[in-house]
Amino acid sequence: MQVIEKESIIVLEGGNVTTPKGFKAGGVHCGIKRKRLDLGYIYSDVPAVTAGVYTTNLFQAPPLKVTQESIEKEQMIQAVLVNSGNANACTGEQGLKDAYHMQAAFAEKLCVPNHYVAVTSTGVIGVHLPMEKIDNGIQQVLLEDNEGATLFEKSILTTDTDVKNICVQFVIDGKTITIGGAAKGSGMIHPNMATMLGFITTDAAIGYDDLSAALREVTNQTFNMITVDGDTSTNDMVLVLANGEAKNQPLTKDHPSWSLFMNGLKLVSESLAKQIARDGEGATKLIEVQVKNASDIEVARAVSKSVISSNLVKTAIYGTDANWGRIICAVGYSGQPINPDTITVKIGPITVVENGLPTPFDEDEAKEYLQNELVQIYINLNQGDATATAWGCDLTYDYVKINASYRT
CATH class of the missing domain: 3.10.20.340 (ArgJ beta chain, C-terminal domain)
Structure with a gap:
């Protein structure tokens, strides 16, 4: 794996959301779209401390409500299930039921509590999810042939022209810490979250309060500083999952290497944000x-x-x-x-x-x-x-x- 050094942080060429210890991902075509992959997941071997930031649009889609509710229970999740091609937004009570159904079906497949699964959707607004297709996809997505970070990266795309990813590594207290990221976004992009989904994984050990504060600070410097067309969407969010598998001493704001972790998180977030901006619909520059x-x-x-x-x-x-x-x-x-x-x-x-x-x-x-x-x-x-x-x-x-x- 080729590496590029930037100060004490190494950017891993070819790294992704599964490079941090204890994570895997995948994707499958379940039929929401005509041909392309449209259902993907990220899974951690152990429950991961999870922080999120969400769209400021008042028409917040049901999957975001379900995900926020799940994270609030224990500040931890173990898996993320994402569908593209259909936003499940402005879909009323049925949309909320469908989001809970997605969560429960994937949790059952993984043998984890429902609230350990985050769900999100992206695509056309105002159309109900084809739940039979999603249920069939859930039965297939964990198969070995459907495993791989690239499959996940492709499964979350809408009008994007390419996948978006990055991975960095650095050493804290003698332990190698890895942060990987994947994102989608091309249109309806504007500061304060837009048609944008960001997923960041790390094997660092860190508490919820400090992780949340770190994500908010970094988001204000990166994801909230991009725009394509001035529209802010109904479904956007960025999640950071930290599963502690690097076995480092828990990071806090008082840790002497806190700034190193923050720089790594910012580097991942800024790279994803710039990739989204560059891939704006029809963009050339x-x-x-x-x-x-x-x-x-x-x-x-x-x-x-x-x-x-x-x-x-x-x-x-x-x-x-x-x-x-x-x-x-x-x-x-x-x-x-x-x-x-x-x-x-x-x-x-x-x-x-x-x-x-x-x-x-x-x-x-x-x-x-x-x-x-x-x-x-x-x-x-x-x-x-x-x-x-x-x-x-x-x-x-x-x-x-x-x-x-x-x-x-």
């Missing part, structure tokens, strides 16, 4: 907006998200048009206390605004830079020392095509 020298972190985050969410900025970058006025406009309507006379803006290495005023630049050089797959925008507010980064993608003709016929 990943856009990164870095804001620095803001008066505080909330200002930095708000400004970066305002710019990355601007459809005018996104379309200009798709068209390789260095239209800096759209960037300044998005900064201005962010609702933050900005001093327009101190702002400097760069598109890649090219300064386009300095101290709030346009500065001459080579249009051809800027156009060439905007042809890159990664486009970076740097905004210096010159009002403090806070920084934040947000990620998104360009807005293309294909986005309209994909979403004009999503249900067909």
Whole structure:
């Protein structure tokens, strides 16, 4: 397995959610979709301390309610069951019954208590789940031929063009700690959770309160800093399962290596978030907006998200048009206390605004830079020392095509 070192954290090329000790995963085609895999699972050999963050959409889908209720019982789960192709959202009382049914059926198959199974769904909203197909899939998904992290990664996709994964390792107290991640997300992506599912596994030993705090902090820096189209979905969540199989001394905020664990969790989350942003429906480019020298972190985050969410900025970058006025406009309507006379803006290495005023630049050089797959925008507010980064993608003709016929 090829490795890439980043400080004291190693990124494992080929690693995944099953690389941490005691985890396995798989996926199967049960018939919700026409051909592609549509039912997947993650399983831990032992119950795992589990923390989650969830969509802010008020129309929260039944599977999220069932999962939150299950985690609240003991702050632990042992398995996750995911179906794609059908969101089981806005489905009323029957939708809730179906989510409980999914949970109970998989728990029975695994011989674990019902509340040790988390369930989630993604896909078309407002359609009841085909429960007979899901029941048949549950009977098949644990078979050896259907086991493998890649099968799981494919089974959770909707309009995604590719799987999304990452795995890192580091050493704490002489024990090797591994964190693996998988995600899906392509459309309906916006800060505060979107059509996005993230699953993170680790063999670290850590308590629920500290794991929850770590996930919330990291989510605010990563998953909540991406956008594709400004829509926030009904089904999104990120779960972190920590089963303690690395046999390390339990991690807490007071542990001398806490920052190392946090950096590992952030690296996994940021990578997954960027993979989601780059795979935005119809996208050709990943856009990164870095804001620095803001008066505080909330200002930095708000400004970066305002710019990355601007459809005018996104379309200009798709068209390789260095239209800096759209960037300044998005900064201005962010609702933050900005001093327009101190702002400097760069598109890649090219300064386009300095101290709030346009500065001459080579249009051809800027156009060439905007042809890159990664486009970076740097905004210096010159009002403090806070920084934040947000990620998104360009807005293309294909986005309209994909979403004009999503249900067909």
